[in-house]
Amino acid sequence: MPKSSIDHSSPVIFSSLDESPLQQLLDTEFVHSKKVIIVDENTNEFCLEYLLTSITGLEDAEVMMLPAGEENKVLEICFQVWEALTEYGIGRKDLIINLGGGVVTDTGGFIAAVFKRGVPFLHIPTSLLGMVDAAIGGKTGIDFGPYKNQLGTFTMPEMTIVDTAFLGTLPQEEVLNGFAEMVKHALIADIELWNAFLQLERIEANELMPFIEKSAAIKMQIVTEDPAEAGQRKLLNFGHTVGHALEGCFLSTETPISHGLAVVLGMIAEVHLSVELGYLSSHDQELIVSSLKKWFPLINIPVFENEQVIQLMKNDKKNSENKIKAALLKKTGKGIFDQISTDEGILSALDYLRQHIN
Numbered sequence: 001m002p003k004s005s006i007d008h009s010s011p012v013i014f015s016s017l018d019e020s021p022l023q024q025l026l027d028t029e030f031v032h033s034k035k036v037i038i039v040d041e042n043t044n045e046f047c048l049e050y051l052l053t054s055i056t057g058l059e060d061a062e063v064m065m066l067p068a069g070e071e072n073k074v075l076e077i078c079f080q081v082w083e084a085l086t087e088y089g090i091g092r093k094d095l096i097i098n099l100g101g102g103v104v105t106d107t108g109g110f111i112a113a114v115f116k117r118g119v120p121f122l123h124i125p126t127s128l129l130g131m132v133d134a135a136i137g138g139k140t141g142i143d144f145g146p147y148k149n150q151l152g153t154f155t156m157p158e159m160t161i162v163d164t165a166f167l168g169t170l171p172q173e174e175v176l177n178g179f180a181e182m183v184k185h186a187l188i189a190d191i192e193l194w195n196a197f198l199q200l201e202r203i204e205a206n207e208l209m210p211f212i213e214k215s216a217a218i219k220m221q222i223v224t225e226d227p228a229e230a231g232q233r234k235l236l237n238f239g240h241t242v243g244h245a246l247e248g249c250f251l252s253t254e255t256p257i258s259h260g261l262a263v264v265l266g267m268i269a270e271v272h273l274s275v276e277l278g279y280l281s282s283h284d285q286e287l288i289v290s291s292l293k294k295w296f297p298l299i300n301i302p303v304f305e306n307e308q309v310i311q312l313m314k315n316d317k318k319n320s321e322n323k324i325k326a327a328l329l330k331k332t333g334k335g336i337f338d339q340i341s342t343d344e345g346i347l348s349a350l351d352y353l354r355q356h357i358n
């Protein structure tokens with residue numbers, strides 16, 4: 001049976017695939033099950049063979065390949081996979097393995113969570129963002145029009161196995177996207193991690209390797225204590241209130257922006273809100289914003305309209321009563337959630353953001 005949304009035990013294991021408990025899981029609980037591996041075009045090319053050669057018993061697995069990219073995190077793609085799962089006679093005793101970045105784990109998790117009311121699934125994240133964030137915590141989901149993750153469930157994977165060997169083929173741009181979430185974790189919860197980031201000479205996968213487990217642990221701790229997002233899990237939305245709205249503005253246009261970049265832009269705007277509300281010092285604001293600008297190239301950002309951003313924020317599923325509630329910084333390394341932001345405050349933050357993008 002799949003894990004229910006109230007069963008929050010879902011181990012996150014840092015290990016090479018061949019030394020992980022995956023083999024044992026396949027040899028015991030799922031020995032007689034059909035297996036489906038969901039990949040996208042890139043993880044099919046760069047990651048699938050490593051999985052198949054590290055683990056035995058997956059030779060007969062059905063591989064389902066999704067088109068890569070956020071624009072494909074949509075219902076139409078789920079329809080196709082559900083049709084294929086029906087054709088293969090996949091049932092609640094079978095297993096879906098999501099091998100990919102956040103788009104594959106979010107979409108594959110959603111597909112599994114609602115098919116026949118839930119087929120067991122597990123995540124093998126292959127992007128940095130997946131390893132420190134998307135594959136942890138049991139949120140599955142797809143986008144709906146301009147609204148990010150509008151359709152989804154809280155359903156825990158059987159396990160998440162983090163094998164950093166996959167980072168060997170990850171493009172540098174995607175390393176930066178993952179680093180954006182690592183910075184968020186440091187800013188909301190761990191000043192030592194933030195200070196370590198300030199010492200980094202280059203933002204590259206090898207340089208970040210020592211911090212991946214720590215960053216993932218921050219997410220794990222927060223979601224374990226508040227799986228249903230009733231309280232402190234909302235801290236993880238720092239940078240995402242404005243960020244998701246900006247990402248949504250460009251989602252189905254010819255100039256989409258990556259999730260990581262959207263979060264960086266969101267963090268700059270929300271750092272400003274944190275200062276305006278009297279929490280963060282101007283000194284810390286300057287250090288954070290100058291560091292973000294040094295680490296992330298804020299170029300080629302399409303023009304956005306204030307009205308559209310505010311409208312998207314008000315429709316964000318995390319808000320209620322038409323009020324925008326953001327997670328902000330009380331100080332560097334300490335977040336604070338449920339902060340009501342006025343339209344004026346958001347407009348001022350968007351103006352501030354515009355001053356910092358080229």
Ligand SMILES: NC(=O)c1ccc[n+]([C@@H]2O[C@H](COP(=O)([O-])OP(=O)(O)OC[C@H]3O[C@@H](n4cnc5c(N)ncnc54)[C@H](O)[C@@H]3O)[C@@H](O)[C@H]2O)c1
Nearest residue numbers: 042046068101102103104126127129133134139166169170
């Ligand atoms: N569920 C959650 O809690 C949660 C948290 C944060 C983000 N997310 C979601 O995650 C998504 C972003 O995740 P992402 O940045 O991993 O995006 P992604 O899945 O699109 O991966 C980024 C790109 O890297 C490629 N790729 C992945 N692994 C690779 C590898 N090892 N080698 C070569 N190429 C590889 C992918 O094919 C894709 O082109 C967003 O949709 C976001 O909403 C979810």
